[in-house]
Amino acid sequence: MQQQYDQYTSDNHEVWQILYQRQVDNLTDKACPEYLQCLEDMYPHFQAAHIPNFTDVADLLHQKTGWGIEVVKGIIPVEDFVELLAQRRFPSSTWLRRRDQLDxxxxxxxxxxxFGHMPLLMHPLFAQFMEEFGKLGYQYRHNPNCIEQLQxxxxxxxxxxxxxxxxxxxxIYGAGIISSYGETNHIYAPNVEIVPFDLDTIIHTHFRTDQIQTRYFEIASFEQLFAAVGQLQNGYEAAKV
Ligand SMILES: [Fe+2]
Structure with a gap:
């Protein structure tokens, strides 16, 4: 599949502009500096004025970290998803929400x-982490327990x-927050709990996709994420799962 760039209407570009501008302003003091730097480095492919052209974005990602973009219709099976990540191909949809669905x-x-996921693929360590995550997922794609933990x-x-x-x-560095105006502000709400990243807790914590989070896990550095994948791998190998 390919992005049909000339099919976007002027209304699509305007919706993009509203989303982009509003969120860039909102993220200035809330997103992590690594994300903000990468976003800046993606200019002019990423900017408020128009929807990004994935051919240009993929060229840039490829130059920086060897990542590419795989256009998909929507959510894909987990085994396909991890296989793409393992090959440094990020699955992305190309449809844009309507004006009445901004939030x-x-x-x-x-x-x-x-906007949520691609900037950090420009960051060498994060890019590497995403690939390692994909490889581990691919290796254990037939093991539902491992896949659940990785999800x-x-x-x-x-x-x-x-x-x-x-x-x-x-x-913030998580794409689900980065791409949501409401959730970006929600993480500072008084009823929200921010706890230190703990791999063991995370892999045993059920999540729901239909409600906003009330607990977030905080890492000290991207190295910690990278190490977490290694820890899981060692655990799976030791248990011969
Ligand atoms: Fe996502």
Whole structure:
């Protein structure tokens, strides 16, 4: 599949502009510096003025870290998903939400997939972590228990992860938060719990996709995520699962 770039209407581009501008302004002091730097490095392919052209974005990602984009219709089977990640191909949809859906979607659209996920694929260590995650998932794709644990790790890090900055501030790196105006502000709400990243807790924590999170896991660095994949791998090998 390919992005049909000339099929986007002027209304699509305007919706993108609203989403992009609103969220860039909102993220200035809330997203982690690594994300913000990568986002800046994606200019002019990523900007408010127009929907990104995935051919250009993929070229840029490829130059920086060897990642590419695999256009998909929507959610794909987990074994296909991890296989793509293992090959440094990020699955992304190309449809954009409507103007009356700015704040809520049941399925991820291209704003989530691109604005949320792609910038950090420019970051060498994060890019490597995503590949290792994919490889581990692919290796254990027929083991439902391992896959469930990996889905939980993905959810509480790649989608909804928080990182402590060098200035000791709580910053966002998870794509599910980054691409959501409401959730970006929600993490600072008084009823929200932010706890230190703990792999064992995460792989045993059930998550729900139909409600906003009330607990987020905070890493100290991307190295910690990278190490978590290694720890899981060692555990699976030792248990011969
Ligand atoms: Fe996502």
């Amino acid at each position: 809520y979607l049941e399925e991820p659209d291209m704003f989530h997939d691109s 939980r790790l993905y959810w509480f890090s790649i989608e909804f992860g928080i990182i402590r900055s060098q200035q000791n501030k709580c910053k």
